[in-house]
Amino acid sequence: MSTNGMESWAVDLKDVGAIYPFQGSEVVMVIIGLVFWIGWHVLQTRHESAEIEADMAADRTGEETRKAIDRH
Amino acid sequence: MEGNLNALTTIFTEFYYWVTIVMMFLIHVGFCMYEVGVSRRRNHLKTLMKNAMAIPLVTITFYFFGWWIYFGFPNGPGIAGGLVTAPFAEPWNPLMGTHLSGVNPGETGVTPTDAALWHRLNGVFWGAFLLFSITTASIISGSIIERARSGAFWIVAVLVGSVLWILDASWGWHPQGWMVKLWGYHDAYASGVVHAIAGGAALAFLIVLGPRIGKFRPDGTARDIPPHNVWLVTIGLFLIFTGFWGFYAACNIPLISPATIAGQITGETWTATNIYLAPTTLSAITFNFLMSLSGGMLAGYIVSKGDPFWTFSMGLCGVISTSAGNDLYHPIQALLIGAIIPTICYKLHYFVERRFKIDDAVGAVAVHGYGGFLGVVVAGFMLWGQPSSPYEGFAHINPLGNFAGAVLMFVLGFVPTFVVCKILNSMNLLRVPAKVELEGVDFALNHAFEASVREVGTAEKAMIK
Numbered sequence: 001m002s003t004n005g006m007e008s009w010a011v012d013l014k015d016v017g018a019i020y021p022f023q024g025s026e027v028v029m030v031i032i033g034l035v036f037w038i039g040w041h042v043l044q045t046r047h048e049s050a051e052i053e054a055d056m057a058a059d060r061t062g063e064e065t066r067k068a069i070d071r072h
Numbered sequence: 073m074e075g076n077l078n079a080l081t082t083i084f085t086e087f088y089y090w091v092t093i094v095m096m097f098l099i100h101v102g103f104c105m106y107e108v109g110v111s112r113r114r115n116h117l118k119t120l121m122k123n124a125m126a127i128p129l130v131t132i133t134f135y136f137f138g139w140w141i142y143f144g145f146p147n148g149p150g151i152a153g154g155l156v157t158a159p160f161a162e163p164w165n166p167l168m169g170t171h172l173s174g175v176n177p178g179e180t181g182v183t184p185t186d187a188a189l190w191h192r193l194n195g196v197f198w199g200a201f202l203l204f205s206i207t208t209a210s211i212i213s214g215s216i217i218e219r220a221r222s223g224a225f226w227i228v229a230v231l232v233g234s235v236l237w238i239l240d241a242s243w244g245w246h247p248q249g250w251m252v253k254l255w256g257y258h259d260a261y262a263s264g265v266v267h268a269i270a271g272g273a274a275l276a277f278l279i280v281l282g283p284r285i286g287k288f289r290p291d292g293t294a295r296d297i298p299p300h301n302v303w304l305v306t307i308g309l310f311l312i313f314t315g316f317w318g319f320y321a322a323c324n325i326p327l328i329s330p331a332t333i334a335g336q337i338t339g340e341t342w343t344a345t346n347i348y349l350a351p352t353t354l355s356a357i358t359f360n361f362l363m364s365l366s367g368g369m370l371a372g373y374i375v376s377k378g379d380p381f382w383t384f385s386m387g388l389c390g391v392i393s394t395s396a397g398n399d400l401y402h403p404i405q406a407l408l409i410g411a412i413i414p415t416i417c418y419k420l421h422y423f424v425e426r427r428f429k430i431d432d433a434v435g436a437v438a439v440h441g442y443g444g445f446l447g448v449v450v451a452g453f454m455l456w457g458q459p460s461s462p463y464e465g466f467a468h469i470n471p472l473g474n475f476a477g478a479v480l481m482f483v484l485g486f487v488p489t490f491v492v493c494k495i496l497n498s499m500n501l502l503r504v505p506a507k508v509e510l511e512g513v514d515f516a517l518n519h520a521f522e523a524s525v526r527e528v529g530t531a532e533k534a535m536i537k
Contacts, residue, residue: 001456001457002456002457002458002459002468003454003455003456003457003458004400004455004458006458006459007457007459007468008459009333009336009337009350009351009459009461009462010336010337010338010462010464011337011338011339012337012338012339012341013330013337013339013341013343013351014339014340014341015339016351019351019352019400020400020401020402020405021400021401021402021405021454021455021458022402022405026402029402029404029405030404032404032408033404033407033408036370036407036408036411040370040374043374044373044374047374047377047378051377051378
Protein backbone atom coordinates (compact mmCIF):
# COMPACT_ATOMS: atom_id res chain seq x y z
CA MET A 1 0.00 0.00 0.00
CA SER A 2 1.28 3.43 -0.93
CA THR A 3 -0.48 6.77 -0.56
CA ASN A 4 0.43 7.79 -4.12
CA GLY A 5 0.27 4.37 -5.79
CA MET A 6 4.04 4.19 -6.33
CA GLU A 7 5.68 1.11 -4.83
CA SER A 8 9.02 1.46 -6.61
CA TRP A 9 10.94 3.92 -8.80
CA ALA A 10 11.97 1.07 -11.14
CA VAL A 11 9.67 2.47 -13.82
CA ASP A 12 9.92 4.46 -17.02
CA LEU A 13 9.18 8.07 -16.05
CA LYS A 14 7.42 8.76 -19.34
CA ASP A 15 4.62 6.48 -18.05
CA VAL A 16 4.27 8.23 -14.68
CA GLY A 17 1.81 11.09 -14.07
CA ALA A 18 0.77 12.59 -10.74
CA ILE A 19 2.77 11.46 -7.71
CA TYR A 20 1.05 13.29 -4.85
CA PRO A 21 -0.72 11.34 -2.09
CA PHE A 22 -4.44 10.55 -2.11
CA GLN A 23 -5.02 11.00 -5.83
CA GLY A 24 -8.73 11.00 -6.65
CA SER A 25 -9.60 13.29 -3.74
CA GLU A 26 -8.75 16.52 -5.60
CA VAL A 27 -12.34 17.82 -5.54
CA VAL A 28 -12.61 17.23 -1.80
CA MET A 29 -9.29 18.96 -1.27
CA VAL A 30 -10.40 21.96 -3.33
CA ILE A 31 -13.63 22.20 -1.29
CA ILE A 32 -11.66 22.08 1.97
CA GLY A 33 -9.31 24.73 0.56
CA LEU A 34 -12.23 26.98 -0.39
CA VAL A 35 -13.78 26.57 3.07
CA PHE A 36 -10.42 27.54 4.59
CA TRP A 37 -10.26 30.65 2.40
CA ILE A 38 -13.85 31.80 3.06
CA GLY A 39 -13.48 30.98 6.78
CA TRP A 40 -10.40 33.16 6.90
CA HIS A 41 -12.33 36.17 5.60
CA VAL A 42 -15.11 35.60 8.14
CA LEU A 43 -12.69 35.39 11.07
CA GLN A 44 -10.59 38.30 9.85
CA THR A 45 -13.66 40.53 9.47
CA ARG A 46 -14.80 39.70 13.01
CA HIS A 47 -11.38 40.49 14.45
CA GLU A 48 -11.11 43.74 12.54
CA SER A 49 -14.58 44.86 13.59
CA ALA A 50 -13.76 44.17 17.25
CA GLU A 51 -10.51 46.11 16.90
CA ILE A 52 -12.28 49.10 15.34
CA GLU A 53 -14.91 49.06 18.10
CA ALA A 54 -12.12 49.15 20.70
CA ASP A 55 -10.47 52.06 18.88
CA MET A 56 -13.80 53.93 18.80
CA ALA A 57 -14.22 53.49 22.55
CA ALA A 58 -10.69 54.72 23.29
CA ASP A 59 -9.38 58.29 23.77
CA ARG A 60 -12.60 60.07 24.73
CA THR A 61 -10.77 63.36 25.33
CA GLY A 62 -8.91 63.40 21.98
CA GLU A 63 -5.56 63.96 23.74
CA GLU A 64 -3.93 60.78 22.39
CA THR A 65 -5.26 61.54 18.91
CA ARG A 66 -3.64 65.01 18.96
CA LYS A 67 -0.32 63.43 20.01
CA ALA A 68 -0.62 60.88 17.19
CA ILE A 69 -1.19 63.68 14.67
CA ASP A 70 1.85 65.56 16.00
CA ARG A 71 3.98 62.43 15.64
CA HIS A 72 2.89 62.24 11.99
CA MET B 73 34.10 16.84 -20.60
CA GLU B 74 33.32 14.67 -23.57
CA GLY B 75 30.36 15.57 -25.77
CA ASN B 76 28.22 18.66 -25.84
CA LEU B 77 25.41 17.19 -23.75
CA ASN B 78 27.76 16.16 -20.93
CA ALA B 79 29.42 19.55 -21.01
CA LEU B 80 26.10 21.38 -20.94
CA THR B 81 24.76 19.23 -18.10
CA THR B 82 27.88 19.76 -16.04
CA ILE B 83 28.10 23.51 -16.56
CA PHE B 84 24.34 23.92 -16.05
CA THR B 85 24.51 21.99 -12.78
CA GLU B 86 27.55 23.93 -11.62
CA PHE B 87 25.84 27.26 -12.39
CA TYR B 88 22.56 26.08 -10.82
CA TYR B 89 24.20 25.41 -7.45
CA TRP B 90 26.25 28.58 -7.65
CA VAL B 91 23.05 30.63 -8.05
CA THR B 92 21.45 28.86 -5.07
CA ILE B 93 24.45 29.86 -2.93
CA VAL B 94 23.98 33.52 -3.85
CA MET B 95 20.25 33.30 -3.09
CA MET B 96 20.85 31.56 0.22
CA PHE B 97 23.07 34.41 1.38
CA LEU B 98 19.86 36.42 1.60
CA ILE B 99 18.78 34.15 4.45
CA HIS B 100 21.69 35.50 6.47
CA VAL B 101 21.02 39.11 5.54
CA GLY B 102 17.49 38.41 6.75
CA PHE B 103 18.64 36.76 9.98
CA CYS B 104 20.87 39.74 10.83
CA MET B 105 18.11 42.30 10.13
CA TYR B 106 15.61 40.22 12.04
CA GLU B 107 17.77 39.81 15.14
CA VAL B 108 18.83 43.44 15.26
CA GLY B 109 15.17 44.46 14.84
CA VAL B 110 14.11 42.28 17.76
CA SER B 111 16.93 43.41 20.08
CA ARG B 112 16.77 46.61 22.11
CA ARG B 113 18.86 49.63 21.08
CA ARG B 114 21.59 49.06 23.66
CA ASN B 115 22.34 45.61 22.20
CA HIS B 116 22.37 46.17 18.43
CA LEU B 117 26.02 45.93 17.51
CA LYS B 118 26.87 42.83 19.49
CA THR B 119 23.67 41.18 18.27
CA LEU B 120 24.65 41.86 14.68
CA MET B 121 28.21 40.66 15.11
CA LYS B 122 27.20 37.56 17.05
CA ASN B 123 25.20 36.33 14.09
CA ALA B 124 27.45 37.63 11.33
CA MET B 125 30.63 36.01 12.65
CA ALA B 126 29.00 32.59 12.49
CA ILE B 127 29.44 32.89 8.72
CA PRO B 128 33.26 32.81 8.62
CA LEU B 129 33.58 30.44 11.58
CA VAL B 130 31.27 27.81 10.13
CA THR B 131 32.81 28.31 6.68
CA ILE B 132 36.36 27.49 7.70
CA THR B 133 35.37 24.57 9.96
CA PHE B 134 33.05 23.18 7.31
CA TYR B 135 36.02 23.27 4.94
CA PHE B 136 38.28 21.53 7.47
CA PHE B 137 35.95 18.71 8.53
CA GLY B 138 32.22 19.31 7.87
CA TRP B 139 32.28 18.31 4.22
CA TRP B 140 34.23 15.15 5.02
CA ILE B 141 31.72 14.15 7.73
CA TYR B 142 28.88 14.20 5.18
CA PHE B 143 30.57 11.69 2.89
CA GLY B 144 32.33 9.67 5.56
CA PHE B 145 29.42 8.86 7.89
CA PRO B 146 26.34 7.70 5.91
CA ASN B 147 26.67 4.23 7.44
CA GLY B 148 26.81 5.58 11.00
CA PRO B 149 29.54 4.29 10.98
CA GLY B 150 28.75 0.94 12.55
CA ILE B 151 25.01 0.84 11.76
CA ALA B 152 24.82 0.00 8.05
CA GLY B 153 28.55 -0.41 7.40
CA GLY B 154 31.86 1.25 8.10
CA LEU B 155 33.44 4.64 7.55
CA VAL B 156 33.30 5.61 3.88
CA THR B 157 36.42 6.86 2.18
CA ALA B 158 35.88 10.34 0.79
CA PRO B 159 39.17 11.71 -0.53
CA PHE B 160 37.51 14.54 -2.49
CA ALA B 161 36.22 16.00 0.80
CA GLU B 162 39.52 15.92 2.68
CA PRO B 163 40.87 19.45 3.08
CA TRP B 164 44.32 18.46 1.82
CA ASN B 165 42.98 16.90 -1.40
CA PRO B 166 43.59 18.80 -4.70
CA LEU B 167 39.82 18.67 -5.32
CA MET B 168 39.32 21.05 -2.40
CA GLY B 169 41.04 23.74 -4.44
CA THR B 170 41.14 25.29 -7.89
CA HIS B 171 40.81 22.34 -10.23
CA LEU B 172 39.90 21.77 -13.87
CA SER B 173 38.20 18.42 -13.30
CA GLY B 174 40.70 15.97 -14.73
CA VAL B 175 41.48 12.72 -12.92
CA ASN B 176 43.94 13.27 -10.07
CA PRO B 177 47.20 11.31 -10.18
CA GLY B 178 46.78 8.19 -8.03
CA GLU B 179 42.99 8.45 -7.91
CA THR B 180 41.72 4.90 -8.37
CA GLY B 181 38.35 3.87 -9.77
CA VAL B 182 37.50 7.30 -11.18
CA THR B 183 36.87 7.51 -14.92
CA PRO B 184 37.49 10.72 -16.87
CA THR B 185 33.68 11.05 -17.28
CA ASP B 186 33.07 10.78 -13.52
CA ALA B 187 35.87 13.21 -12.85
CA ALA B 188 34.53 15.71 -15.38
CA LEU B 189 31.20 15.83 -13.56
CA TRP B 190 31.98 15.44 -9.87
CA HIS B 191 35.33 17.19 -9.77
CA ARG B 192 33.77 20.22 -11.39
CA LEU B 193 30.84 20.26 -8.95
CA ASN B 194 32.73 19.70 -5.70
CA GLY B 195 33.13 23.39 -4.88
CA VAL B 196 29.58 24.51 -5.61
CA PHE B 197 28.14 21.46 -3.86
CA TRP B 198 30.34 22.24 -0.85
CA GLY B 199 29.13 25.85 -0.94
CA ALA B 200 25.46 24.92 -1.05
CA PHE B 201 25.83 22.56 1.90
CA LEU B 202 27.84 25.21 3.74
CA LEU B 203 24.98 27.69 3.40
CA PHE B 204 22.67 25.09 5.03
CA SER B 205 25.28 24.79 7.80
CA ILE B 206 25.37 28.52 8.46
CA THR B 207 21.56 28.63 8.47
CA THR B 208 21.40 25.84 11.05
CA ALA B 209 23.79 27.72 13.32
CA SER B 210 22.06 31.07 12.77
CA ILE B 211 18.69 29.71 13.85
CA ILE B 212 20.03 29.40 17.41
CA SER B 213 21.47 32.91 17.45
CA GLY B 214 18.19 34.85 17.57
CA SER B 215 16.70 32.99 20.51
CA ILE B 216 19.56 33.84 22.91
CA ILE B 217 20.01 37.57 22.19
CA GLU B 218 20.80 40.27 24.77
CA ARG B 219 22.39 38.03 27.42
CA ALA B 220 24.46 35.24 25.82
CA ARG B 221 28.19 35.75 25.35
CA SER B 222 29.10 35.88 21.67
CA GLY B 223 32.04 33.53 22.20
CA ALA B 224 29.75 30.87 23.67
CA PHE B 225 27.41 31.11 20.70
CA TRP B 226 30.30 30.83 18.25
CA ILE B 227 31.50 27.58 19.87
CA VAL B 228 27.95 26.18 19.65
CA ALA B 229 27.61 27.48 16.07
CA VAL B 230 30.64 25.43 15.01
CA LEU B 231 29.36 22.39 16.92
CA VAL B 232 25.89 22.53 15.33
CA GLY B 233 26.85 23.98 11.92
CA SER B 234 29.95 21.95 11.13
CA VAL B 235 29.41 18.73 13.10
CA LEU B 236 25.89 17.88 14.31
CA TRP B 237 23.69 18.90 11.40
CA ILE B 238 26.05 17.52 8.77
CA LEU B 239 26.23 14.26 10.70
CA ASP B 240 22.44 13.96 10.67
CA ALA B 241 22.45 14.96 6.99
CA SER B 242 24.86 12.12 6.31
CA TRP B 243 22.45 9.74 8.08
CA GLY B 244 19.08 11.01 6.84
CA TRP B 245 19.70 13.34 3.92
CA HIS B 246 22.06 11.33 1.75
CA PRO B 247 21.18 8.85 -1.03
CA GLN B 248 22.91 6.09 0.97
CA GLY B 249 22.19 7.33 4.52
CA TRP B 250 21.42 4.56 7.03
CA MET B 251 18.21 6.25 8.19
CA VAL B 252 16.91 6.23 4.62
CA LYS B 253 18.01 2.63 4.04
CA LEU B 254 16.79 1.10 7.28
CA TRP B 255 13.96 3.41 8.44
CA GLY B 256 12.65 4.81 5.14
CA TYR B 257 13.30 8.30 6.53
CA HIS B 258 12.05 11.03 4.20
CA ASP B 259 12.84 14.71 4.74
CA ALA B 260 13.36 16.19 1.28
CA TYR B 261 13.75 19.90 2.20
CA ALA B 262 15.17 19.42 5.66
CA SER B 263 12.33 19.94 8.16
CA GLY B 264 14.21 17.70 10.58
CA VAL B 265 17.71 17.69 9.18
CA VAL B 266 18.12 21.47 9.49
CA HIS B 267 15.22 22.86 11.50
CA ALA B 268 14.43 20.26 14.17
CA ILE B 269 18.08 19.83 15.07
CA ALA B 270 18.59 23.60 15.28
CA GLY B 271 15.44 23.95 17.39
CA GLY B 272 16.65 21.20 19.73
CA ALA B 273 20.02 22.93 20.08
CA ALA B 274 18.35 26.32 20.70
CA LEU B 275 16.14 24.82 23.43
CA ALA B 276 19.16 23.28 25.17
CA PHE B 277 21.04 26.60 25.02
CA LEU B 278 18.02 28.48 26.41
CA ILE B 279 17.51 26.07 29.31
CA VAL B 280 21.09 26.48 30.51
CA LEU B 281 21.23 30.21 29.69
CA GLY B 282 18.04 31.33 31.45
CA PRO B 283 15.70 34.22 30.58
CA ARG B 284 16.55 37.89 30.09
CA ILE B 285 16.36 40.07 33.19
CA GLY B 286 12.83 41.39 33.45
CA LYS B 287 11.26 38.83 31.17
CA PHE B 288 9.19 37.30 33.97
CA ARG B 289 7.17 39.11 36.63
CA PRO B 290 7.59 38.16 40.30
CA ASP B 291 4.49 35.97 40.01
CA GLY B 292 6.14 34.03 37.16
CA THR B 293 4.02 35.34 34.30
CA ALA B 294 5.84 36.54 31.19
CA ARG B 295 6.28 40.15 30.14
CA ASP B 296 6.33 41.05 26.48
CA ILE B 297 9.66 42.55 25.33
CA PRO B 298 8.61 44.07 22.01
CA PRO B 299 10.98 44.35 19.03
CA HIS B 300 12.53 47.83 18.81
CA ASN B 301 11.90 47.92 15.06
CA VAL B 302 9.09 45.83 13.60
CA TRP B 303 9.94 47.05 10.09
CA LEU B 304 13.43 45.59 10.31
CA VAL B 305 12.05 42.33 11.69
CA THR B 306 9.51 41.86 8.92
CA ILE B 307 11.85 42.88 6.10
CA GLY B 308 14.35 40.44 7.57
CA LEU B 309 11.76 37.70 7.43
CA PHE B 310 10.88 38.66 3.85
CA LEU B 311 14.54 38.22 2.96
CA ILE B 312 14.58 34.83 4.67
CA PHE B 313 11.56 33.83 2.55
CA THR B 314 13.45 34.98 -0.55
CA GLY B 315 16.60 33.10 0.36
CA PHE B 316 14.53 30.00 1.05
CA TRP B 317 13.95 29.67 -2.69
CA GLY B 318 17.64 29.06 -3.07
CA PHE B 319 17.52 26.62 -0.17
CA TYR B 320 14.77 24.61 -1.85
CA ALA B 321 16.43 24.62 -5.26
CA ALA B 322 19.73 23.53 -3.71
CA CYS B 323 18.02 20.52 -2.13
CA ASN B 324 17.31 19.17 -5.63
CA ILE B 325 19.60 17.62 -8.19
CA PRO B 326 18.51 19.70 -11.20
CA LEU B 327 19.09 17.27 -14.07
CA ILE B 328 20.05 13.63 -14.08
CA SER B 329 19.71 10.69 -16.45
CA PRO B 330 18.08 7.40 -15.39
CA ALA B 331 21.34 5.63 -16.14
CA THR B 332 23.14 7.75 -13.55
CA ILE B 333 20.73 6.63 -10.81
CA ALA B 334 22.24 3.16 -10.70
CA GLY B 335 20.03 2.10 -13.62
CA GLN B 336 17.05 1.63 -11.30
CA ILE B 337 14.80 4.02 -13.17
CA THR B 338 14.17 2.68 -16.65
CA GLY B 339 13.67 4.54 -19.92
CA GLU B 340 15.38 7.65 -21.24
CA THR B 341 13.53 10.45 -19.42
CA TRP B 342 15.90 12.80 -17.60
CA THR B 343 14.56 14.37 -14.44
CA ALA B 344 15.21 16.54 -11.43
CA THR B 345 15.42 14.56 -8.19
CA ASN B 346 15.45 15.19 -4.47
CA ILE B 347 18.60 14.49 -2.44
CA TYR B 348 17.66 10.79 -2.31
CA LEU B 349 17.74 10.72 -6.15
CA ALA B 350 13.97 10.09 -6.29
CA PRO B 351 12.19 12.08 -9.01
CA THR B 352 10.51 15.43 -8.35
CA THR B 353 10.25 18.74 -10.21
CA LEU B 354 10.92 22.41 -9.59
CA SER B 355 7.24 22.97 -10.38
CA ALA B 356 6.25 20.70 -7.49
CA ILE B 357 8.29 22.65 -4.98
CA THR B 358 7.13 25.97 -6.39
CA PHE B 359 3.47 25.02 -5.92
CA ASN B 360 4.07 23.66 -2.45
CA PHE B 361 6.45 26.33 -1.18
CA LEU B 362 3.99 29.11 -2.00
CA MET B 363 0.92 27.28 -0.74
CA SER B 364 2.54 26.32 2.57
CA LEU B 365 3.88 29.85 3.06
CA SER B 366 0.35 31.15 2.44
CA GLY B 367 -1.19 28.64 4.83
CA GLY B 368 1.21 29.72 7.57
CA MET B 369 0.69 33.46 7.02
CA LEU B 370 -3.12 33.17 6.86
CA ALA B 371 -3.26 31.07 10.02
CA GLY B 372 -0.68 33.32 11.69
CA TYR B 373 -2.69 36.46 11.00
CA ILE B 374 -5.76 34.97 12.66
CA VAL B 375 -4.21 33.31 15.72
CA SER B 376 -1.91 36.25 16.49
CA LYS B 377 -4.65 38.82 15.73
CA GLY B 378 -2.64 40.46 12.98
CA ASP B 379 0.67 40.66 14.85
CA PRO B 380 3.34 41.23 12.13
CA PHE B 381 6.07 39.32 13.99
CA TRP B 382 4.00 36.15 14.34
CA THR B 383 2.23 36.42 10.98
CA PHE B 384 5.58 36.42 9.18
CA SER B 385 7.11 33.85 11.52
CA MET B 386 4.20 31.48 11.02
CA GLY B 387 4.59 31.86 7.25
CA LEU B 388 8.15 30.64 7.68
CA CYS B 389 6.91 27.88 9.97
CA GLY B 390 4.38 26.88 7.29
CA VAL B 391 7.21 26.26 4.83
CA ILE B 392 9.35 24.48 7.42
CA SER B 393 6.53 22.20 8.51
CA THR B 394 5.85 20.98 4.96
CA SER B 395 9.46 20.82 3.82
CA ALA B 396 9.84 17.13 4.67
CA GLY B 397 7.27 16.20 2.00
CA ASN B 398 7.08 19.19 -0.34
CA ASP B 399 8.63 17.15 -3.16
CA LEU B 400 5.51 14.97 -3.18
CA TYR B 401 2.56 16.79 -1.57
CA HIS B 402 -0.41 18.22 -3.44
CA PRO B 403 -0.50 22.04 -3.11
CA ILE B 404 -3.71 21.99 -1.05
CA GLN B 405 -2.17 19.43 1.28
CA ALA B 406 0.78 21.81 1.66
CA LEU B 407 -1.63 24.70 2.35
CA LEU B 408 -3.47 22.84 5.10
CA ILE B 409 -0.41 21.30 6.76
CA GLY B 410 1.27 24.71 6.49
CA ALA B 411 -1.66 26.28 8.37
CA ILE B 412 -2.24 23.64 11.05
CA ILE B 413 1.31 22.91 12.25
CA PRO B 414 2.31 26.59 12.73
CA THR B 415 -0.88 27.12 14.77
CA ILE B 416 0.16 24.27 17.08
CA CYS B 417 3.70 25.71 17.26
CA TYR B 418 2.40 29.17 18.19
CA LYS B 419 0.38 27.69 21.06
CA LEU B 420 3.33 25.54 22.13
CA HIS B 421 5.64 28.57 22.22
CA TYR B 422 3.50 30.34 24.81
CA PHE B 423 2.79 27.15 26.74
CA VAL B 424 6.50 26.36 27.09
CA GLU B 425 7.30 29.99 27.94
CA ARG B 426 4.65 30.03 30.68
CA ARG B 427 5.21 26.53 32.05
CA PHE B 428 9.01 26.22 31.86
CA LYS B 429 10.08 29.91 31.89
CA ILE B 430 11.91 29.60 28.56
CA ASP B 431 12.69 33.02 27.09
CA ASP B 432 13.03 32.43 23.35
CA ALA B 433 13.32 36.00 22.00
CA VAL B 434 12.39 35.13 18.40
CA GLY B 435 10.33 31.96 18.77
CA ALA B 436 13.05 29.91 17.04
CA VAL B 437 12.37 26.75 19.03
CA ALA B 438 8.71 26.88 18.01
CA VAL B 439 9.13 27.90 14.38
CA HIS B 440 12.11 25.67 13.59
CA GLY B 441 12.18 23.03 16.32
CA TYR B 442 8.53 22.11 16.82
CA GLY B 443 7.63 23.02 13.22
CA GLY B 444 10.42 20.85 11.80
CA PHE B 445 9.72 17.97 14.18
CA LEU B 446 5.98 17.88 13.46
CA GLY B 447 6.62 18.32 9.73
CA VAL B 448 8.73 15.15 9.64
CA VAL B 449 6.14 13.22 11.66
CA VAL B 450 3.24 14.29 9.40
CA ALA B 451 5.24 13.41 6.25
CA GLY B 452 5.60 9.85 7.58
CA PHE B 453 1.81 9.48 7.53
CA MET B 454 1.13 11.42 4.33
CA LEU B 455 3.73 9.56 2.28
CA TRP B 456 3.23 6.15 3.90
CA GLY B 457 4.29 3.27 1.66
CA GLN B 458 6.00 5.37 -1.00
CA PRO B 459 9.55 4.41 -2.01
CA SER B 460 12.14 6.41 -0.06
CA SER B 461 14.80 5.84 -2.70
CA PRO B 462 15.20 4.56 -6.26
CA TYR B 463 17.69 1.97 -4.97
CA GLU B 464 16.58 -1.58 -4.27
CA GLY B 465 16.33 -2.84 -0.70
CA PHE B 466 15.58 0.50 0.98
CA ALA B 467 12.72 0.70 3.51
CA HIS B 468 9.61 2.50 2.30
CA ILE B 469 8.50 5.79 3.88
CA ASN B 470 6.49 5.06 7.03
CA PRO B 471 5.20 6.87 10.14
CA LEU B 472 7.42 5.03 12.62
CA GLY B 473 10.60 5.65 10.64
CA ASN B 474 9.88 9.34 10.30
CA PHE B 475 8.80 9.68 13.96
CA ALA B 476 12.00 7.99 15.15
CA GLY B 477 13.94 10.19 12.74
CA ALA B 478 12.31 13.37 14.04
CA VAL B 479 13.14 12.39 17.63
CA LEU B 480 16.72 11.59 16.64
CA MET B 481 17.13 14.97 14.91
CA PHE B 482 15.80 16.95 17.89
CA VAL B 483 17.82 14.95 20.42
CA LEU B 484 21.00 15.13 18.34
CA GLY B 485 20.73 18.91 18.51
CA PHE B 486 19.66 19.04 22.15
CA VAL B 487 22.03 16.72 24.03
CA PRO B 488 25.48 17.79 22.78
CA THR B 489 24.50 21.47 22.95
CA PHE B 490 23.22 21.04 26.50
CA VAL B 491 26.50 19.43 27.57
CA VAL B 492 28.64 22.10 25.90
CA CYS B 493 26.52 24.91 27.39
CA LYS B 494 26.78 23.36 30.86
CA ILE B 495 30.57 23.27 30.53
CA LEU B 496 30.69 26.87 29.28
CA ASN B 497 28.37 27.95 32.08
CA SER B 498 30.55 26.28 34.72
CA MET B 499 33.45 28.37 33.37
CA ASN B 500 31.37 31.59 33.40
CA LEU B 501 31.64 31.76 29.62
CA LEU B 502 27.96 31.37 28.69
CA ARG B 503 26.23 34.52 29.92
CA VAL B 504 27.24 38.14 30.45
CA PRO B 505 27.07 39.43 34.07
CA ALA B 506 23.77 41.03 35.15
CA LYS B 507 25.38 44.50 35.31
CA VAL B 508 26.47 44.25 31.66
CA GLU B 509 23.08 42.90 30.62
CA LEU B 510 21.36 45.92 32.21
CA GLU B 511 23.86 48.42 30.75
CA GLY B 512 23.46 46.75 27.37
CA VAL B 513 26.10 44.59 25.75
CA ASP B 514 27.05 47.54 23.48
CA PHE B 515 27.83 49.80 26.48
CA ALA B 516 31.55 50.30 25.79
CA LEU B 517 31.03 50.54 22.03
CA ASN B 518 28.32 53.15 22.47
CA HIS B 519 30.51 55.20 24.81
CA ALA B 520 33.40 55.07 22.35
CA PHE B 521 31.03 56.13 19.57
CA GLU B 522 29.67 59.08 21.57
CA ALA B 523 33.18 60.18 22.60
CA SER B 524 34.28 60.12 18.94
CA VAL B 525 31.22 62.15 17.90
CA ARG B 526 31.90 64.74 20.61
CA GLU B 527 35.60 65.01 19.77
CA VAL B 528 35.19 65.41 16.03
CA GLY B 529 32.24 67.76 16.55
CA THR B 530 34.27 69.95 18.88
CA ALA B 531 37.17 70.05 16.40
CA GLU B 532 34.86 70.97 13.52
CA LYS B 533 33.06 73.68 15.51
CA ALA B 534 36.41 75.24 16.44
CA MET B 535 37.07 75.82 12.75
CA ILE B 536 33.85 77.81 12.18
CA LYS B 537 34.72 81.46 11.46
